[in-house]
Amino acid sequence: MAGTDASSLNKIIALIRSDLTNSQGDKSxxxxxxxxxxxxxxxxxxxxxxxxxxxxxxxxKDVKECWRRLYTDAALWKxxxxxxxxxxxxxxxxxxxxxGQELKEQDDWITEVVKIIDMALIxxxxxxxxxxxxxxxxxxxxxIAEQTDGPKRPFxxxxxxxxxxxxxxxxxxxxVFPSTIRLTPKLRFPIPRINNMSLEEFQTRxxxxxxxxxxxxxxxxxxxxxxxxxxxxxxxxxLSHTLNGRRLVPxxxxxxxxxxxxxxxxxxxxxxxxxxxxxSRSDNDRKSGIPDALTTSNTSRHxxxxxxxxxxxxxxxxxxxxxxPSLRNxxxxxxxxxxxxxxxxxxxxSQSSPSMPAVSKLDIPLLNAWxxxxxxxxPLHTDPYHNILAQVVGFKYVRxxxxxxxxxxxxxxxxxNGVDMxxxxxxxxxxxxxxxxxxxxxxxxxxxxSLTNHEEWEMGEGEEGEQIAFEEQFPGFRNAIYxxxxxxxxxxLYIPEKWWHYVRSLSPSFSVSFWFN
Numbered sequence: 001m002a003g004t005d006a007s008s009l010n011k012i013i014a015l016i017r018s019d020l021t022n023s024q025g026d027k028s029x030x031x032x033x034x035x036x037x038x039x040x041x042x043x044x045x046x047x048x049x050x051x052x053x054x055x056x057x058x059x060x061k062d063v064k065e066c067w068r069r070l071y072t073d074a075a076l077w078k079x080x081x082x083x084x085x086x087x088x089x090x091x092x093x094x095x096x097x098x099x100g101q102e103l104k105e106q107d108d109w110i111t112e113v114v115k116i117i118d119m120a121l122i123x124x125x126x127x128x129x130x131x132x133x134x135x136x137x138x139x140x141x142x143x144i145a146e147q148t149d150g151p152k153r154p155f156x157x158x159x160x161x162x163x164x165x166x167x168x169x170x171x172x173x174x175x176v177f178p179s180t181i182r183l184t185p186k187l188r189f190p191i192p193r194i195n196n197m198s199l200e201e202f203q204t205r206x207x208x209x210x211x212x213x214x215x216x217x218x219x220x221x222x223x224x225x226x227x228x229x230x231x232x233x234x235x236x237x238x239l240s241h242t243l244n245g246r247r248l249v250p251x252x253x254x255x256x257x258x259x260x261x262x263x264x265x266x267x268x269x270x271x272x273x274x275x276x277x278x279x280s281r282s283d284n285d286r287k288s289g290i291p292d293a294l295t296t297s298n299t300s301r302h303x304x305x306x307x308x309x310x311x312x313x314x315x316x317x318x319x320x321x322x323x324x325p326s327l328r329n330x331x332x333x334x335x336x337x338x339x340x341x342x343x344x345x346x347x348x349x350s351q352s353s354p355s356m357p358a359v360s361k362l363d364i365p366l367l368n369a370w371x372x373x374x375x376x377x378x379p380l381h382t383d384p385y386h387n388i389l390a391q392v393v394g395f396k397y398v399r400x401x402x403x404x405x406x407x408x409x410x411x412x413x414x415x416x417n418g419v420d421m422x423x424x425x426x427x428x429x430x431x432x433x434x435x436x437x438x439x440x441x442x443x444x445x446x447x448x449x450s451l452t453n454h455e456e457w458e459m460g461e462g463e464e465g466e467q468i469a470f471e472e473q474f475p476g477f478r479n480a481i482y483x484x485x486x487x488x489x490x491x492x493l494y495i496p497e498k499w500w501h502y503v504r505s506l507s508p509s510f511s512v513s514f515w516f517n
Contacts, residue, residue, distance in 0.1 A: 008146070009087050012139045016080050019132045020073060026128055029073065031066035040070070040077060047074035055123060068124040075120035076129065079113050079136070110140060111246050111268075118248035121323050122266065134325060137243070144243060173235040173278070177393055177508040184486070185397050185441035185506075191485035191493070195219050203339045206386070206496070214400050214499065216485050217336075217492045226330035226392050227490055232510050233393045235273060241326050245270020249323075252314045256379045258424060267313075276313030277373050277508060314376040317513075320369035328367075334388050334492060337365040337516040341386050341497070359384040359517065366515040378503040380409060380425035385515035387495040391487040394509035397441065398493060399429070399484040401500040408476035409500055427474055429502045435467050436478055487511075 020041075029037070032051075040047050051071035055063055086109045117133055120126050126133050194201075196219035205211045226232045239245045247269045254262035267275070321328035362385070370378075374394075380401070389398075401409055412421035433440035471478060486506070487493055495501055497517065 008139065008143055009083050012136060013080055013083050013087070015135055015139070016076050016132065019129070020076055026069075028065040029069035031064065032070045036070060040074060044074040044077035044081065047071075048078065052123075065127060068127050071124050072120045072126045072129050075116050076132070076136075078116050082109060082113055082116070085109075110143065110243070113140065114243055114246040115248060115268075118323070119266070122248065122250060125322070130322075141243060173239075173273075175236075176231075176233045177235065177277075179233075179394060179507050181395055181506045183442050185484070186443075187441060187484050187486070189483045191216050191398075191400070191483045193218060193485075197336075199335045199339065202336045202494075206339060206341050206494075209342070212342075212496050213402070214483055214485075214496065215494050216487065217494065218490070220334055220336075220492050221331075221390055222490055224331050224392070224490075226327075230330045232327075232330065233489070235277075238327075239270065239273065241324060242269035245273065247324060249315050249320070250318055251276070252316050253311050255312055256377055256428075258379050258421075258428070272313060272315060312373065312376055314370075314372035316370055316372065316376070316378070317368045319367065320371075321367050331390070331392070331512060333365055333367075333514060334390065336388055336492075336494065337514045339516075341517060362515070362517050366513075368513045368515075370509070370511040370513065372505060372509060374505055374507050374509070376505045376509070377430070378501075380427055380429050380500055380502045382423045382498045382500050383495070383515065384423075384497060385517045386497045387493075388514040388516070389487070389493045389495060389503075390512045390514065391489055391491050391493075392510045392512060393489060394505060394507040395489075396487045396509055396511065397484070397504045397506055398487060399482055399502045400495065401480055401482045403498050403500075405480045405482070405500070408474075408480040410474050410477065425500065427477055432470070432477065435463055435470055439478065441484060 036047055036050060047070055051067045051074060054067035055071065114137075117136065121133065191214050193216045195217075197215070197217045202217075205215070221227065230237060232238060245268055248266050249269055249272060251265050251267050251272050252262070253265055256262060321331075366385070380399075382403075409425045410427060412424050412426050415421050433442070437443040485493065
C-alpha cells in the first residue's frame with residue numbers, strides 16, 4: 001500500500017463507519033432479528049450468507065426489505081474489513097517486492113472492494129445506502145487516480161482523465177467503436193421519420209389511435225454529451241467511468257433468451273469489453289474489421305475463454321445508470337416521455353394471465369441500458385409500457401408488428417418452469433428470414449446488394465419441407481403486416497405499448513430505453 005495515501009483509506013473507513021453506526025430513519029433492518037444485527041459489524045460474511053439465502057428463497061418481488069438492508073450493510077462492513085487490513089499491511093511491516101508487485105496488490109484490494117459493493121447494488125439496489133455507495137466509489141476513483149498520476153487533491157475531488165486515461169492509452173483498444181455495417185438493410189416498409197418533433201406534435205400523435213404508431217425522431221437528443229463531448233463511442237471513456245473496467249455488470253450469454261443454453265453471468269465491465277465487444281463476438285463482427293490484437297485489457301490477466309469466443313454477450317435491460325450515476329449525467333430523459341398517453345387498453349386475451357396483472361402508473365420513466373457487439377438480438381416481444389429507444393452508439397435494425405397482428409405472431413404461454421412468456425413470440429424471426437428470404441432486409445441479390453422490393457421470395461435448396469412445416473406451425477405469420485427501420489446515433493424510436501418488436505444490432509451498439517405510461 002506504499003503507493004496509496006493511508007489518509008485516503010482512513011477517510012473511506014471513517015465515512016462507512018459513520019454512516020453505518022449513526023444512520024437514523026428507516027428501521028426495517030430490525031426485522032432481521034437481534035442475532036443477525038449483533039453479528040453484523042464483526043462477522044459480515046455470516047450475515048452476507050444469511051441474507052443471500054433469503055434473497056434467493058422467494059421471487060425477488062416478495063423479498064422482505066430487511067434482508068436487502070442486511071445484505072447491503074454486511075457488504076459495507078466487509079469493505080471496512082478489507083480496507084483496515086490493507087491499511088495495516090501498509091505500515092512498513094510488509095515490504096513489497098518492486099513497483100510491479102506493489103501495483104498488483106493495490107489492484108487486488110481495489111478490485112475486491114468494487115466487487116463487494118457491486119454485488120450489493122446488483123442484488124439489492126443498496127436501499128438507504130445509495131449515497132454512501134456513491135461516495136465510497138468516488139473515493140476509490142481518487143485512489144486509482146493517485147496510482148496513475150500521483151496525489152493532486154483531496155480524495156473526494158479526484159478525477160480521472162476521462163478522454164484517454166493513462167492506464168488505458170496502451171491497452172490496445174481503438175479510439176472509437178467500429179461502426180462498419182456489412183450489409184445495410186433494404187427496408188420494404190420503412191417507419192416514418194420526423195425531424196426535431198415538438199412535444200405538442202408528439203402528444204397529439206399518441207392521443208389519436210390512428211396515429212399512435214412507431215416513428216423515428218431525429219434531432220431530439222443531439223445535445224446529449226454522450227453523443228459528442230463525453231462520447232460513449234470511446235471505449236476508454238466508458239472504462240474510466242467503471243473504475244478502469246472493475247465495475248460488475250450482469251451480462252446475458254447466448255443468442256436469445258428464448259434459446260436453450262441461454263444464461264446470465266456477472267462480469268467486470270473490462271472482462272465484458274475484452275471477451276465480447278472486441279474479440280469474442282460472432283463471425284459477422286470479425287469480418288467487419290476488428291483485429292484480433294484487440295483482446296487485452298489491464299482489467300484482467302487472462303485471455304478470453306474458448307466458450308466466450310463462441311457466444312454472444314449482451315448487457316441488456318440493465319439499470320446501469322442507477323449503478324453508475326456518472327454515466328446518467330451524459331444523457332437526459334426525452335421530453336416525449338412526459339406526455340400523457342391515452343388510458344391503456346385491456347391486454348390481449350393471449351397476454352392476460354393472473355401472473356401478469358395490469359401495469360401501474362409510473363411516477364418517472366424507467367431507464368435501461370442495452371450495450372453489446374454486432375449481432376445481438378432481442379427476439380420478437382411486447383412491452384407493457386410506451387418506449388422511447390434512443391440510439392447513442394452504432395446502428396440497430398428494428399422490426400415492429402402492430403397489436404392487431406398478435407394472432408399471427410403466436411405468443412408463447414406459461415412455460416414448464418412456471419414463467420409466463422406470453423409477451424414473447426414463438427417465432428424465431430432469424431429462422432423465418434432464412435426460410436423466406438423476402439422477409440429478410442439483409443438478403444443479398446446475386447451475391448451482392450439487398451433484396452429488392454418486388455423480388456419474389458425464393459426457396460433455399462432442400463428447404464421446401466422446412467418452409468411447409470413452418471407455415472403449418474405458424475399460419476398467417478408470413479403475411480403479417482409490419483414496419484421496419486434502422487436507427488443511427490442520435491436517433492430515437494417511439495415504440496407504442498404492446499407493439500411487437502424485434503431488434504438486431506448491426507455494429508457495436510449502445511442504446512437507452514425509456515419506458516413511460
